[in-house]
Amino acid sequence: MSVAATHELFVATYGRRPSAVWSAPARVNLIGEHTDYNGGEVLPIAIGQRTYVAIDNAAGSRTRAVSATEAGSAEFDPRRPERTGRWGDYLAGVVAVLSGRGCAVPALDMAVWSDVPAGAGLSSSAALEVAAATAFQSVAGAAGDPFDVAMIAHEAENGFVGVQSGIMDQFASALGRAGHALHIWCDTAATEQVPMHESVLIFDTAEPRSLRGSRFNERRAECDEALRLLRGRSPGVTSLAQATPELVRAAALPAPLDRRALHVSEETRRVGLVVTALAGGGSVPGALLYESHESLRRNYDCSTSALDWFVERAAATPGVRGARLTGAGWGGCAIAVGDSGALEASAPLIAADFEAAFGRVPRSWISAAAGGVRAEPM
Secondary structure, eight states: OHHHHHHHHHHHHHSSOOSEEEEEEEEEEEEOTTOGGGTOEEEEEEEEEEEEEEEEEOSSSSEEEEESSSSSOEEEOTTSOOOOSSTTHHHHHHHHHHHHTTOOOOOEEEEEEEOSOTTSSSOHHHHHHHHHHHHHHHHHTOOOOHHHHHHHHHHIIIIIIOOOOOSHHHHHHHHOOTTEEEEEETTTTEEEEEEOOSOEEEEEOSOOOOTTTSSHHHHHHHHHHHHHHHHHHOTTOOSTTTSOHHHHHHHTOOTTHHHHHHHHHHHHHHHHHHHHHHHTTOOOOHHHHHHHHHHHHHTSOOOOHHHHHHHHHHHTSTTEEEEEEOSSOSSSEEEEEEOHHHHHHHHHHHHHHHHHHHSSOOEEEEEOOOOOOEEOOO
């Protein structure tokens, strides 16, 4: 249905069939929140929701794009992409990065279809960037490996769109493998695939947020300042995640930098504990998810009443082992892990209670770890 819908959108817009369709998945982060841009570790999985990009060479000199989910069309000169503050920036940004690397992307007609909800914390932007980067490289005859695609997409997000996120989202979308979580060391960009066979309940609180409009960049600046102060005490510390919790506490940083740094330090260590559990054939330790959420709520100030409500409701559900917000926070999604049957049975009940409490209809999915970017059959 998704590939067919992308085809249909392209044909309806341009009156011909596309020459290729590429897709890339969204992601949820099992644990390791706000550690990626602080040189820490993260553990995301790619999920079943994907963004599809259909392309064909354009007759004119400008790239044109339409989306089934975003308002208005996008158009730009691929020789001189310019930022507009709209959704087309994710496409133009990838073209700009490729051009800077000597890869000339021709003018294209494009159609985008996605079942990744925007503003939900599932990284719809990375899915679009990764799918587009792979499609653009293919058209330009300069196809790179998934690692290169992830780095190109990340550079577009940081340098062109202007969101100073870490590498996790683009890496999960490009390098995801079915049945595995992706363990990423964000300071070195090293990765390993960790077996992950259990299902995850993804719960969208229908409280949208954009990293451009949230306090994300403010938090990043706070972390940079915390690191600067820590280096004054311990010059050998190269990243905030490297600092031990004991060092952070001893540094007596001013508020709220002390809480920001403590979250990053403790959170990256929680990642290691979850990786050890999964690598040993176990499941995600739910207690660590609850610890993570509480730290995000108290130390990082990025939770909301709706996200907190879900975590508390999930904790009271038999068969659920753990829950936390996922993504940057300030709205969006939370996750829960536990017995598959319990997740399936509880999802509609939690949704009904949520609607009664907040007056809006949430969405939820059960997903396993999925594969990364791919070419779709024509």
